Amino acid sequence: FELSLFPITPPGVEQKSTWLQIRQQKPDYVLFWSAGVMTPAGIREAQASGYPREKLYAIWWAGSDHDVKDIGAGAKGYNAITIHNSAAKDKVHDDLRKFVYDKGQGTGAPTGIGSLAHTRGMMISMLQVEAIRAAQEKYGKGKALTPEQVRWGFENLDLSADKLKALGFGEVMRPVKTSCANHMGDDWARIVQWDGGKWEVKSDWYQSDKKFIDPLVKEYAAKYAKDKNVKPRAC
Structure with missing residues (x-):
């Protein structure tokens, strides 16, 4: 797949120029990597620009009730990943x-x-x-x-x-x-979808692919330890 990035300046209230780009490029899906007011602002812009909410997906930070409740039916179809049911x-x-x-x-x-x-x-x-x-x-x-x-x-x-x-x-x-x-345990998650009034589970449990994730965790943990002069623990 081809990844296009659309950065938004925090706090993310103003997104019109970003959604103009999305409207022009017509991506198959949009992933919200957001939190706070940035999320409902983005959903409202998607609604205004006619982008299908069922093609919007979000990390769990952008999947709470306060992100969609005030928008109601306007957010119907919006998807988010959740670490619990x-x-x-x-x-x-x-x-x-x-x-x-x-x-x-x-x-x-x-x-x-x-x-x-x-x-x-x-x-x-x-x-x-x-x-x-x-x-x-x-x-x-x-x-x-x-x-x-x-x-x-x-x-x-x-x-x-x-x-x-x-x-x-x-x-x-x-x-x-x-x-x-392993401080995480098993990293399972599901997809939930807003039906206009409540969240509904729309998938089985998914687990991240550790052959991609674990090397990144080790790489950036080692870099952090070196930068901060932290001695890694031996388990």
């Missing part, structure tokens, strides 16, 4: 209502429960808690942990499908297993 609801959402919001202890409106960004925030919190739990299993339950011990917990997460189901996240994300050498 943003269209699914699970026991964790019900428990959040039951034990927090129904008792008047929630912050903000409960209408945000189940939104893509809100669910991602709960995932992050769960991973933090489980990392601390793993560290306490090794270094002592109920003890205050050092930063190094918590790091060990993050590097030894083992969240199986059964464990995630018990936590209420079984329908939301895939199992995660980390190590000193």
Whole structure:
């Protein structure tokens, strides 16, 4: 394929000249590598220029509810990659209502429960808690942990499908297993599409091709370590 780049000056509110180029070149697809106001501004320009929203794809930073909600039907067909099943609801959402919001202890409106960004925030919190739990299993339950011990917990997460189901996240994300050498676990993602009112999952799980990704990670990590005079850890 042939790649054409259309850089946009942050914050990205003004994009008319960029979309004029896109309109002239007529690319088969447009990938949004954006965040913040740049994303909805781009979707609105695509709508104004007549570019099909179903041919728009975005990284996960550009795939939250606030990117499309105000545009509504005008963003219908817009696609984004997501690291979790943003269209699914699970026991964790019900428990959040039951034990927090129904008792008047929630912050903000409960209408945000189940939104893509809100669910991602709960995932992050769960991973933090489980990392601390793993560290306490090794270094002592109920003890205050050092930063190094918590790091060990993050590097030894083992969240199986059964464990995630018990936590209420079984329908939301895939199992995660980390190590000193692999802080990501398995890098699976899906494509979600905005139907004008909500996100819908439109693909199975995809995994990045490590024969392309891993050499780049090692190359740029080594460069960063050299530039910053950081001694790489040995796992």
